[in-house]
Amino acid sequence: MxxxxxxxxxxxxxxxxxxxxxxxxxxxxxxxxxxxxxxxxxxxxxxxxxxxxxxxxxxxxxxxxxxxxxxxxxxxxxxxxxxxxDKDIWRVATRIMAQRKKRELDPMLKVLNQLTDLEGDKKDPDIKAFTEVIGGIRKFAGHAEKTLDTIIRAEENWFLNSFIKILK
Amino acid sequence: MxxxxxxxxxxxxxxxxxxxxxxxxxxxxxxxxxxxxxxxxxxxxxxxxxxxxxxxxxxxxxxxxxxxxxxxxxxxxxxxxxxxxDKDIWRVATRIMAQRKKRELDPMLKVLNQLTDLEGDKKDPDIKAFTEVIGGIRKFAGHAEKTLDTIIRAEENWFLNSFIKILK
DNA sequence: CACGTTTTTCACAAAATCTTGAAATTTCAG
DNA sequence: CTGAAATTTCAAGATTTTGTGAAAAACGTG
CATH class of the missing domain: 1.10.10.10 (Winged helix-like DNA-binding domain superfamily/Winged helix DNA-binding domain)
Structure with a gap:
């Protein structure tokens, strides 16, 4: 070729x-x-x-x-x-992560937070089941958010930074 | 609501x-x-x-x-x-990662590998520049691949598994 | 500041993707 | 086996997304 x-x-x-x-x-x-x-x-x-x-x-x-x-x-x-x-692929990747986080993850977290306190009997098994699923997703998304923030600001974090150097 | x-x-x-x-x-x-x-x-x-x-x-x-x-x-x-x-969001996420890796990352790596050895003078600055950019992407993709494989098979890896437990 | 050059916008066209619904196929209880 | 119920398929239609190109706006040089 x-x-x-x-x-x-x-x-x-x-x-x-x-x-x-x-x-x-x-x-x-x-x-x-x-x-x-x-x-x-x-x-x-x-x-x-x-x-x-x-x-x-x-x-x-x-x-x-x-x-x-x-x-x-x-x-x-x-x-x-x-x-x-920009030819630095690591920077490209973090920029993309930052954009997508802002455009997708953050709005989703906002929605998930709204969905956790809803009116009705908290003991109602239907409501409990729903709240549980949403809670699980929210927890996951919350951790994803934190992790992404850390990666995006990796320069400031020596531990992750050394980890990233291996990846580079 | x-x-x-x-x-x-x-x-x-x-x-x-x-x-x-x-x-x-x-x-x-x-x-x-x-x-x-x-x-x-x-x-x-x-x-x-x-x-x-x-x-x-x-x-x-x-x-x-x-x-x-x-x-x-x-x-x-x-x-x-x-x-x-499946209500377990962690499992949902790993399933999605596994699918996308197979469908997208793996084919991309295959292409990148093909692009690294091309005919022509290796000293040609144009060829060198191209090979360098591709090489950078390939290295990044390769590490992403390894990382994803580890996450996907997390059950088998005590270190990452304990890390994941924090995320869950 | 006038005028040619470059960039941006946007209504319309083209292409890609998704949805429908009815026909064909499969399934399985009797 | 039979036949009604359930599932799958797929060509045609609908919708969404993307691209075009010419007009309008912005730019900047002399």
């Missing part, structure tokens, strides 16, 4: 992976493209690289910036905007 | 969460419904509970069984099949 084929393969696979995780396939492909780019790319480069429209390229690049996975790069003497992806 | 409202709220939220994770919204709702059901439900119960068609209910229940999240329950004296969801 040569470099060009390998790059195509990677962009393709990264896109599939993303779509399985509820991330727009094209957004994942743009990310892949920028990850393996020699140097920052312009919107036009991305359009050409993936055969997508300007609007599509623009929206996905913008969203990648929202996620903190891609940065805008100014190239002096050029009026166009260029973009490059 | 009363029990009925709370149940609806939970089914709704669980469905949203699932769809954000690349899981069919209805499948997640069926799962939620079974999680908080007092007793095993039939296909008809699910159809009525979520206002969905028989085919839809059937397919999603079947898929939940594939994931190992729902079991078929025989009620003697009744010809219908009944279903109930």
């Amino acid at each position: 040569n470099l060009t084929e390998a790059k195509q393969q990677f962009v393709q696979s990264w896109g599939v992976l993303g779509s399985q995780w509820g991330i727009n396939r094209t957004m994942a492909q743009v990310h892949a493209l920028l990850l393996i780019a020699e140097k920052p790319m312009s919107t036009d480069d991305v359009m050409e690289g993936l055969n997508i429209s300007r609007g599509n390229a623009n929206m996905n690049i913008r969203e990648l910036m929202d996620w903190g996975l891609v940065d805008k790069v100014i190239i002096s003497g050029d009026r166009k905007e260029y973009f490059s992806a | 009363n029990l009925t409202e709370a149940k609806q709220q939970f089914v709704q939220s669980w469905g949203v969460l699932g769809s954000q994770w690349g899981i069919n919204r209805t499948m997640a709702q069926v799962h939620a419904l079974l999680l908080i059901a007092e007793k095993p439900m039939s296909t008809d119960d699910v159809m009525e509970g979520l206002n969905i068609s028989r085919g839809n209910a059937n397919m999603n229940i079947r898929e939940l069984m594939d994931w190992g999240l729902v079991d078929k329950v025989i009620i003697s004296g009744d010809r219908k099949e009944y279903f109930s969801a």
Whole structure:
């Protein structure tokens, strides 16, 4: 396999992976493209690289910036905007965790907390059973939240940090 | 909030969460419904509970069984099949991890491995840069794989098991 | 500040995904 | 075995998600 084929393969696979995780396939492909780019790319480069429209390229690049996975790069003497992806996979992973935690886990915890105190006889076996299941999920989600927070702020934690170094 | 409202709220939220994770919204709702059901439900119960068609209910229940999240329950004296969801959230989580690892991480690792030895001059800076990025991702994915395997087989590992007990 | 360039927006189109419902198949009690 | 009940399948339709491209807005150079 040569470099060009390998790059195509990677962009393709990264896109599939993303779509399985509820991330727009094209957004994942743009990310892949920028990850393996020699140097920052312009919107036009991305359009050409993936055969997508300007609007599509623009929206996905913008969203990648929202996620903190891609940065805008100014190239002096050029009026166009260029973009490059963070190549540190650990940082990529923590950024993604942080985003998803904020968008999904936190709202879910809010709902779960609301569901734990509901009106009615606390002795009612139906209510007890429900409260128990919700309580279990809430406990789990709460620990997940704590664990994620720790990982996300890993730099501040020597124990986990040394653990992470092994992973790196 | 009363029990009925709370149940609806939970089914709704669980469905949203699932769809954000690349899981069919209805499948997640069926799962939620079974999680908080007092007793095993039939296909008809699910159809009525979520206002969905028989085919839809059937397919999603079947898929939940594939994931190992729902079991078929025989009620003697009744010809219908009944279903109930595993209420142990830790087990639910490990089952999901195991499925996703198999379906997503493992294929990705296979691709990454293929991409590391490609033809061409190993000294070519383009090739070197590419190999480096892929190598980083592969290393990360490899560690993720090991970690997940450990978690999934946690029962066999006293150290992690005691760690997990804290989480439970 | 005028004007060409670049970026953003957004209504509509296309594509991907999910749902339905009825027919085909399977199951099992009698 | 038989036949009614239950389950499964799947083509067609509905819905949701994603992509396009041209117009509008923003930008920044001279």
